[in-house]
Amino acid sequence: MNWLRAGVLGANDGIVSTAGLVVGVAGAATSRGPLVAAGVAGLVSGAVSMALGEYVSVSSQRDTERSLLDRERQELAEMPQAELEELAGFYRAKGISDETAHRVAKELTARDPLGAHAEVELGIDPDELANPWHAAGASGLSFTLGAILPLLAIVLPPATWRVPVTVVVVLVALAITGWISARLGGAPAVPAMVRLVVGGGAAMGITFAVGDLIGDTGLV
Structure with a gap:
């Protein structure tokens, strides 16, 4: 786009x-x-x-997207549990039950932690950054x-x-x-x-x- x-x-x-x-x-x-x-x-x-x-x-x-991703990468390394709870909270806010939200957050984090958090929290796909x-x-x-x-x-x-x-x-x-x-x-x-x-x-x-x-x- x-x-x-x-x-x-x-x-x-x-x-x-x-x-x-x-x-x-x-x-x-x-x-x-x-x-x-x-x-x-x-x-x-x-x-x-x-x-x-x-x-x-x-x-x-x-540059802004990269900076946000770097900060998210650091938070995942330093506070993995807090980031997991934050991700589950985003799904709860969408109307998903607490149990399902935690299960989805865990499965996505296990597969691709940065991609899962970046997409939901930042609206960024790490593999599709803007190309000048x-x-x-x-x-x-x-x-x-x-x-x-x-x-x-x-x-x-x-x-x-x-x-x-x-x-x-x-x-x-x-x-x-x-x-x-x-x-x-x-x-x-x-x-x-x-x-x-x-x-x-x-x-x-x-x-x-x-x-x-x-x-x-x-x-x-």
């Missing part, structure tokens, strides 16, 4: 940030050169930034793929069609991204799609207005 989450977020950011960038430039300049330069620069810098951000974030999460490289790769790649859509949409059509085509392509892509993210999270699809479409549309509208204003001043 870590790399899936990173992938969806990366694709969404790639679409919105690159679309806002190239649409803003299109509002200020009509030639294709500045659009390509701005779009490629935004794609590269955004992909690197997203990958680096995910790597740092997930690395911090993994997976998250970074998924985020950077998905940002790049998402950014390519508005970049192609803005540079391929004739000048008069660039912004309308880009807006349509971006809104459709955001709707699809919202649907995918909702499906991954088990949430209703329509609210997620609406949020992304409205947000992306607002971002493009604002950046185009700013670019058009700058173009009118003669600075470009």
